[in-house]
Structure formats: C-alpha cells, structure tokens
Amino acid sequence: MIAYIGRRLIQSALILLGVSIITFALLYLLPADPVRQIAGRSATPQTVENIRQQLGLDQPFFVQYWRYLTNLLTGDLGRSYIQRSEVSELIVSRLPASLLLMLGAIFCELAIGLTMGLVAATKRGSATDQTLMLTSFVGVSAPQFVVGLLLLYVFAVRLGWFPIGGYGTWKHLVLPSLTLGVLGAGWYARMMRSSMIDVLRQDYIRTARAKGLRRGTILVRHALPNAILPVVAMIGIDIGIFMGGIVVVESVFGWPGIGQLAWQAIQRVDIPIIMGVTLVSACAIVLGNLLADIVAPFIDPRIKLR
Amino acid sequence: MSAAGQTTASTKPAAEASAPVLEAIGLTISVRGEEGEREVVSDLSFSLARGETLCIAGESGSGKSMTSLAIMGLLPQPAAHLSKGSIRFGNLDLSNLPESQMRRIRGDRIAMIFQEPMTSLNPVLSIGRQIMEAIEVHTPMSRREARRRAIDALKSVRIPDAERRLDNYPHELSGGMRQRVMIAMALALKPDILIADEPTTALDVTVQGEVLELLRDLQRETGTSLILITHDMGVVAEMADRVIIMRNGRMVEEGKAVDIFASPQTDYTRELLAAVPRMRVGAEARQAPEDPQASAGVPAPVATVRGLQVRFDLHGGFFGRVDRRVHAVESVSFSIARDETLSLVGESGCGKSTTAKAIAGLVPYSGDIAIDGRSLHGLSAAERNAVRRDVQMIFQDPYASLDPRMRVGDLVAEPLLIHRIGSREERRNQVASLFERVGLSADQMDRYPHEFSGGQRQRICIARALALKPKLIIADESVSALDVSVQARVLKLLKDLQREFGVAYLFISHDMAVVENISDRVAVMYLGQIVEMGTRDQVFSNPRHPYTRRLIEAVPVPDPKLRRTHFARLDREIPSAVRQVGDPPPLLHLHDAGGGHLVAQ
Numbered sequence: 080m081i082a083y084i085g086r087r088l089i090q091s092a093l094i095l096l097g098v099s100i101i102t103f104a105l106l107y108l109l110p111a112d113p114v115r116q117i118a119g120r121s122a123t124p125q126t127v128e129n130i131r132q133q134l135g136l137d138q139p140f141f142v143q144y145w146r147y148l149t150n151l152l153t154g155d156l157g158r159s160y161i162q163r164s165e166v167s168e169l170i171v172s173r174l175p176a177s178l179l180l181m182l183g184a185i186f187c188e189l190a191i192g193l194t195m196g197l198v199a200a201t202k203r204g205s206a207t208d209q210t211l212m213l214t215s216f217v218g219v220s221a222p223q224f225v226v227g228l229l230l231l232y233v234f235a236v237r238l239g240w241f242p243i244g245g246y247g248t249w250k251h252l253v254l255p256s257l258t259l260g261v262l263g264a265g266w267y268a269r270m271m272r273s274s275m276i277d278v279l280r281q282d283y284i285r286t287a288r289a290k291g292l293r294r295g296t297i298l299v300r301h302a303l304p305n306a307i308l309p310v311v312a313m314i315g316i317d318i319g320i321f322m323g324g325i326v327v328v329e330s331v332f333g334w335p336g337i338g339q340l341a342w343q344a345i346q347r348v349d350i351p352i353i354m355g356v357t358l359v360s361a362c363a364i365v366l367g368n369l370l371a372d373i374v375a376p377f378i379d380p381r382i383k384l385r
Numbered sequence: 386m387s388a389a390g391q392t393t394a395s396t397k398p399a400a401e402a403s404a405p406v407l408e409a410i411g412l413t414i415s416v417r418g419e420e421g422e423r424e425v426v427s428d429l430s431f432s433l434a435r436g437e438t439l440c441i442a443g444e445s446g447s448g449k450s451m452t453s454l455a456i457m458g459l460l461p462q463p464a465a466h467l468s469k470g471s472i473r474f475g476n477l478d479l480s481n482l483p484e485s486q487m488r489r490i491r492g493d494r495i496a497m498i499f500q501e502p503m504t505s506l507n508p509v510l511s512i513g514r515q516i517m518e519a520i521e522v523h524t525p526m527s528r529r530e531a532r533r534r535a536i537d538a539l540k541s542v543r544i545p546d547a548e549r550r551l552d553n554y555p556h557e558l559s560g561g562m563r564q565r566v567m568i569a570m571a572l573a574l575k576p577d578i579l580i581a582d583e584p585t586t587a588l589d590v591t592v593q594g595e596v597l598e599l600l601r602d603l604q605r606e607t608g609t610s611l612i613l614i615t616h617d618m619g620v621v622a623e624m625a626d627r628v629i630i631m632r633n634g635r636m637v638e639e640g641k642a643v644d645i646f647a648s649p650q651t652d653y654t655r656e657l658l659a660a661v662p663r664m665r666v667g668a669e670a671r672q673a674p675e676d677p678q679a680s681a682g683v684p685a686p687v688a689t690v691r692g693l694q695v696r697f698d699l700h701g702g703f704f705g706r707v708d709r710r711v712h713a714v715e716s717v718s719f720s721i722a723r724d725e726t727l728s729l730v731g732e733s734g735c736g737k738s739t740t741a742k743a744i745a746g747l748v749p750y751s752g753d754i755a756i757d758g759r760s761l762h763g764l765s766a767a768e769r770n771a772v773r774r775d776v777q778m779i780f781q782d783p784y785a786s787l788d789p790r791m792r793v794g795d796l797v798a799e800p801l802l803i804h805r806i807g808s809r810e811e812r813r814n815q816v817a818s819l820f821e822r823v824g825l826s827a828d829q830m831d832r833y834p835h836e837f838s839g840g841q842r843q844r845i846c847i848a849r850a851l852a853l854k855p856k857l858i859i860a861d862e863s864v865s866a867l868d869v870s871v872q873a874r875v876l877k878l879l880k881d882l883q884r885e886f887g888v889a890y891l892f893i894s895h896d897m898a899v900v901e902n903i904s905d906r907v908a909v910m911y912l913g914q915i916v917e918m919g920t921r922d923q924v925f926s927n928p929r930h931p932y933t934r935r936l937i938e939a940v941p942v943p944d945p946k947l948r949r950t951h952f953a954r955l956d957r958e959i960p961s962a963v964r965q966v967g968d969p970p971p972l973l974h975l976h977d978a979g980g981g982h983l984v985a986q
Binding site: 283286289293296300 | 457459488489490491492493496497499501504505506507508509510511518519522523554556567570
C-alpha cells in the first residue's frame with residue numbers, strides 16, 4: 080500500500096512536469112503579448128522593451144522555462160504581472176473557496192445522481208424510471224451557465240430562498256454547488272442505474288433473497304457496494320471536469336475562488352497566474368484519481384493495489 | 386405467521402413420519418415472452434417426505450430450476466409467475482403467501498444452494514458476515530453468539546481453520562470451499578427442506594464427490610429433506626431416494642431411484658440413461674473392441690510437443706518487478722498421430738487448456754511444438770501461421786464463440802476468407818457441404834447464431850473448425866456445456882468425422898466418462914505436469930498414479946446399486962501453481978510401466 084502510493088506520487092510528479100512544459104509552451108506561442116498588456120497602449124517601445132527585459136521575457140524559451148521550473152521546485156510560482164503579488168499567495172487565499180464549492184458539488188452529484196439511479200433501477204421500465212432518465216438527460220445536456228442562470232432566476236430572484244451571489248454562509252453555497260453538480264448528477268444517475276440493474280441480476284442477490292433478507296437490506300448491503308464501484312472511479316475523473324466548470328460557475332455566482340482568478344488572468348494574459356492555476360488544477364486531478372484508486376479496495380476486497 | 390411456523394417446527398418429531406413435508410399439486414409456471422405467455426412447467430405434482438432425497442432430473446429447458454425457484458418464491462419477476470396449482474408446506478400454501486411471510490420461511494425453513502459457487506456469494510462481504518446475516522435475520526441474537534454459530538456452521542461443512550476463514554472474502558476461496566460455505570449458510574438454521582440446484586455441476590469431479598458426501602452426511606445428522614436438481618444421472622444414482630424425470634416442463638416418470646435405473650418405464654428415460662457416458666467397470670472393460678489402428682503400427686505424428694513450458698509473470702513490489710510466476714505448464718511432452726484422439730484430463734487449473742492454447746499459438750511458450758513434422762521453432766510469424774492452419778480449435782461455450790451479428794454461413798466461411806481460399810461461389814459451396822456433413826442443412830446458412838440450439842451451435846463450431854481441413858482439431862471442453870443426449874450425438878459426430886477425414890483430436894475435458902468414451906490415449910495432468918499417460922485401457926483399467934486413481938474413483942456411477950458409501954476426502958486443497966521467482970517446481974520423471982504406459986514416480 081505505502082509502496083503503491085509512493086510509486087503513484089512519483090508518477091504524479093512526472094505528469095505535473097509534463098503539464099508544466101505543455102502549458103508553458105502553449106502560453107509562449109500565444110499571439111497575445113503580456114508586456115503590451117502591462118505597459119498599456121500609450122507606452123513607448125523603449126518602455127515595452129525594458130519591461131520585457133525586466134520580466135525575462137526576451138530570453139529564449141528553454142531559458143525561461145528552466146528558470147520557472149527551478150523557482151517552482153523551491154515553491155515559488157512567480158509574481159502576477161498585473162496584481163504585483165505572489166501567485167502562490169493569490170492561489171492559497173482563493174483555494175479554500177473553490178475546494179468548498181467542489182465538495183458541495185460532489186455531494187450534490189452523489190446525493191442526487193445515486194438516488195436517482197438507485198430508484199430508477201429498482202423501478203426499471205416504470206414511468207418513474209423514464210421520468211428520472213429524462214431528467215438526467217436534461218442534466219447532462221444543459222450548459223452550465225444556463226443551469227446557473229435558471230437556478231438563480233427561480234430560487235434567488237423569484238422565490239428568494241437563496242442569495243443571488245457572494246460567499247460566506249451555507250446558503251451561498253447551495254446554488255453554485257447545484258449548478259456545478261447537475262452535469263455529474265446526470266451522468267451518475269445513468270451509470271448507477273445500469274450498474275445497479277447489472278448487480279441486481281447477479282447470483283449473489285438471488286442468494287441474499289434465498290436467505291430471507293429484507294429488500295432494503297439486500298439493496299443497501301448487497302447491491303449498493305457492488306454497484307457503486309464504477310462511480311467511485313468516475314469521481315477522480317470528475318475533478319478534472321469541475322476545473323472547467325468552476326471558471327463558469329464562479330463567474331456566474333461571483334464566487335471568490337481560483338476559477339475567477341483564472342478567468343481574470345486569461346483576459347489579461349497574466350501568465351504566472353494561468354500557469355499557477357493550471358498546475359494546481361492538474362495537482363487536484365492527479366490527487367483525486369489517486370484518492371479514488373486508494374478508496375476502491377476498501378469497497379471491493381478483490382482489488383489489490385500493486 | 387412466525388408463531389405458526391414455530392409451532393410446526395416444534396411439532397416436527399411428533400408429526401407422523403409418513404406426512405409429507407412439502408407437496409406440490411398441479412404446479413403450473415408460465416413465462417411471459419415476446420410471443421405471449423408460455424408454460425415452462427405444466428401440471429407438476431409431487432410430494433417430499435421427511436429426511437428424503439428427491440432428485441428432479443432432466444435436460445436444459447425441462448423446467449427443473451423453475452420448479453425449485455417457485456418453491457422458494459423466487460421466480461424471476463415480473464416475467465415468470467405461478468399460474469396454477471399450490472405448494473403445501475405444513476399447513477401453509479406457499480403459492481399465495483404474501484412476500485413478508487414468505488421471506489421468513491426462506492433461509493429458515495426452506496433453504497437453497499445454487500449452481501455457481503463462484504458467483505453466488507457476494508464478493509464485497511466476508512463469508513463470516515454473509516453466514517452471520519443469514520442466521521441473524523431469522524433468530525435475533527448478539528453479534529458474538531452469531532459469530533459462534535457461524536463458526537459451528539463452517540466446522541460442520543469441514544472447513545479447516547474455521548475461525549480464521551470467517552474473515553476471508555469469497556475470492557480467497559476455491560470453488561469447492563465456496564460451495565461448502567453456501568451449504569454451511571443454508572444448513573445453519575437446520576431447515577426442513579434444502580433445495581440444491583445443480584450444486585456440483587460447476588465443481589471438479591473430486592470436489593463433487595466430497596460435496597455430495599458432505600450433503601449426505603449433514604442430511605443424516607439434521608434430518609433435512611433434500612430436493613436435488615441435476616442433469617447428471619450419475620449424481621442422481623449417487624444421491625436419490627426417489628427420482629422425478631422431467632422433460633419440456635412435464636413429469637415424464639417418477640419412482641424409486643433403484644426402479645428407474647433398473648427398469649425405466651418411458652422411452653425418454655431409457656434414452657436419457659442410454660446417453661449417459663459410462664465408465665466401464667473392471668472386467669467389462671476388457672470386452673471393448675480394440676481400436677483398428679492400435680494394431681496398425683505407429684503412424685507418423687501429426688503434432689509433437691517437447692518440453693512445453695508456459696509461465697505467466699506476476700508483478701509486485703515497489704517497482705512492479707516480477708516477483709512470482711504462475712507455472713501453468715511445466716515440461717509437457719506428447720505426440721498425437723493421424724486418426725488418433727489424445728485426451729488431456731485434470732481438474733481446473735491443471736494446465737490442460739493452457740497446453741491447448743500454446744499449441745494453437747494463443748499464449749507465449751517455450752519448448753518445441755511440431756505440426757505435421759514441421760517444427761515451429763525459429764519460424765517467422767507468417768510461416769508459423771501457415772503451419773498453424775493445420776490446427777483448429779473448438780471451444781467450450783457454443784453461445785459465446787459465435788459472433789451474434791454474423792450469419793452462421795459467413796462464420797463457417799471466415800477461416801477460408803482469412804486464408805484467401807477459393808472464390809466466393811466456391812466458398813459458399815464448401816460451407817454448404819460442411820453444413821450437411823455436420824448434420825445441419827445448407828438452407829440454414831443465412832440464419833443467425835441465436836436461432837440455433839446449443840447442440841446445433843456446437844455443430845456450427847465444428848463445421849468452422851473443419852473448413853480448412855486441419856490435421857489436428859483441439860476440442861477444449863467442447864461438449865461440457867451440452868445436455869447428455871446432445872453430448873452423445875456430438876461425440877458420435879466427432880468420431881465419424883475422424884474416420885472420414887483422418888483428423889487427429891486433442892480432446893480436453895474434466896469429464897472422465899466422456900474421455901473414456903472418445904479417447905485412444907489419455908494424459909492426466911496435475912499442477913501443470915503430466916502424471917500419467919497411456920492408452921485408454923492402460924489408464925482407465927490399470928491406473929497407476931494415485932491422482933489418476935482418485936480422479937476415476939470420484940466419478941459417480943449411474944447405477945444406484947453401485948452407490949459408494951464413502952469417498953476418501955482430501956484434507957488439503959490442491960497446492961498453488963504460483964511460485965516465487967527462482968523456485969521452479971520439481972520436475973516429474975515419467976517411467977514406462979510397460980507397453981508405453983508412462984507414470985510419474
């Protein structure tokens with residue numbers, strides 16, 4: 080187990096190195112010039128050139144990357160071009176909000192998706208099943224900004240149950256989490272349904288019935304742990320999808336997380352922030368997957384970590 | 386209901402011995418399908434006495450499993466339902482009992498074990514948990530008490546080291562062990578009736594012997610009545626007091642086991658008994674006609690295998706290095722002549738299928754394989770494939786080995802197409818003649834696999850294997866999934882084709898009776914090595930190696946008069962073929978016990 084985690088962490092470090100090279104290269108090739116953004120429209124060519132030298136952006140690609148990498152290894156993510164503050168501080172101050180939003184979204188996904196899938200599977204072919212599957216289809220296909228605006232309109236503007244935006248109480252968390260979670264909930268509902276239908280057909284469910292167990296016991300103790308396995312593996316992948324969604328959802332709800340930070344940085348070609356947010360996201364995805372893999376053997380003893 | 390149940394249970398000894406525990410009257414089960422409702426069991430009536438073993442025997446589709454599920458109230462919903470008749474259990478009618486009451490009877494008063502021990506236990510729960518919940522759901526008790534009862538249950542099915550086993554998960558146990566756990570679970574509450582649906586079909590023959598004996602012993606101790614559902618007439622003869630023979634949902638014959646085997650009253654029962662492959666016993670074996678080619682000198686071998694070795698690496702440790710190896714096949718040598726059938730027998734995991742796969746080029750191996758005198762050693766991939774055209778395979782599962790989206794004619798023509806033989810028209814004609822040769826008609830060529838029965842599909846597989854006119858056909862458990870009557874016909878077809886085309890067979894089977902029926906020579910494998918090899922008569926009439934003897938002894942004889950009273954138990958499981966790197970298994974040396982009869986020392 081420990082050897083496995085050690086090996087996976089080494090692999091993760093290599094993945095992050097790859098991500099850093101690719102992102103750095105893409106940003107380097109970008110036609111937008113960060114120096115122009117910093118200097119402003121009225122700056123003289125001399126000023127522009129000075130800033131470029133100051134930031135080291137006149138150096139060749141490999142020199143720039145090497146400097147970034149060596150700084151990175153000491154924990155230095157660089158300074159923001161525009162805000163003039165440490166990128167690491169910016170990210171650290173905004174990360175908790177984003178993590179909270181993500182946890183909320185995962186909770187929504189699982190609570191809504193798994194329940195829908197479970198109910199649909201046990202009532203397979205009924206009107207309930209069809210309604211739930213249609214709902215999940217809508218959830219999967221609706222764009223996030225539409226879902227967000229719709230939820231805002233209904234629950235914040237018309238009903239006034241939740242605040243329109245901002246950050247602070249659990250009430251602020253509900254709508255953004257729902258918006259971010261709806262897509263995953265749709266997927267999970269469908270996965271859970273098919274996985275559950277498959278499990279309910281298995282011989283061991285028949286054995287459990289032959290023992291005289293109650294229906295509820297059979298579902299919760301015998302079917303659920305078997306059906307949930309593919310979903311657990313998905314959660315790891317989901318974190319990646321969240322990272323994309325967070326940029327949209329945080330903008331819609333004015334949520335002060337790294338999604339908003341990234342959005343502002345992209346608009347201003349603030350390369351150090353974009354790099355930092357990308358690396359942190361990549362970290363989250365890699366760790367999320369590792370976590371999903373570590374959890375799996377606790378649900379299914381047949382899975383061995385090697 | 387629980388109170389009523391308790392009363393019946395407590396009056397158990399007082400009840401008259403002749404009163405039936407269970408009585409089915411006019412049982413009719415219908416299944417809703419695409420073409421409307423269809424009866425799968427019609428007007429079935431029988432009774433079960435206390436302590437009695439009733440066997441319900443029949444081929445697939447006879448309705449025997451449906452009957453058992455109906456008794457348990459476990460018919461697959463919503464498709465199947467009990468449309469007529471009643472099931473009397475004491476003073477209850479199970480056919481219209483509400484689910485909440487039925488649930489209290491299941492597991493407590495009527496218990497059931499199923500065919501597939503590998504899939505009948507929940508993989509994510511420890512076996513202790515699974516046994517304990519079966520006990521706790523009917524008799525409320527403390528965790529500790531339940532655990533003690535579970536240990537007792539495991540001990541009663543003779544699982545060694547029961548206390549420690551409780552925390553094992555199903556995947557850590559062998560098939561035989563898992564079936565014992567199922568039995569322990571079913572008998573933990575001492576039910577009035579145990580229904581066993583093909584309990585040993587998926588098990589190796591020696592394990593089957595042990596499990597059957599265990600069932601018999603436990604039945605004697607607890608006085609449980611047993612309904613045994615099986616297709617195997619050998620098992621029927623071994624176990625039954627009374628027998629019901631079923632066919633297409635109807636009872637064909639009913640009677641005492643001794644009577645049914647001695648003087649069957651209906652044609653179907655006679656056919657069924659005649660189709661059962663029997664092992665010749667003692668002197669009778671001698672009277673079998675000698676094979677004509679046995680005396681015709683030694684023909685040139687079609688396939689020669691020398692020092693075949695197949696190992697699979699297992700990875701572990703921090704860097705995922707190879708730390709253990711599965712020694713699937715170790716130093717196996719044999720040859721097969723034209724017109725000859727060599728059978729590889731042994732229990733699951735002994736390496737017989739891996740040997741076949743190596744010859745067919747489906748797994749990497751070391752050692753030398755020569756087909757029709759041409760060694761595969763040092764040939765390029767293309768050359769090897771050309772040589773391997775002479776080797777074709779027929780697999781076990783006729784349902785899984787035919788692509789459901791292709792017409793069967795195209796499936797049979799595919800080998801010809803791959804090797805670019807003949808024009809479209811020629812191929813079609815050849816396939817038509819192959820179809821007729823295996824007992825199908827040419828106008829069935831445009832149908833899809835699902836339109837055929839299991840036996841017909843296996844014929845299609847045989848036709849496909851014959852398409853390239855191979856010199857060697859490897860039949861890997863090719864008749865194991867078939868009903869006995871179908872099996873007998875397919876075996877006859879294989880023999881006829883051999884006579885006609887002179888093809889050699891490498892026949893792989895766990896079924897000793899079938900092997901005895903079809904083989905010229907037999908090789909017995911154990912843990913990846915051959916322990917005994919010789920002609921059929923040498924191996925079956927004069928088995929020298931203890932393992933061979935045990936295998937032969939374990940086969941149930943389809944005659945209740947020859948019923949065994951005791952079957953020697955194996956105290957330990959067959960050891961594992963997984964070994965540490967650098968610790969290869971000791972190689973066995975075969976010595977000639979006379980007349981080419983090779984036995985490991």
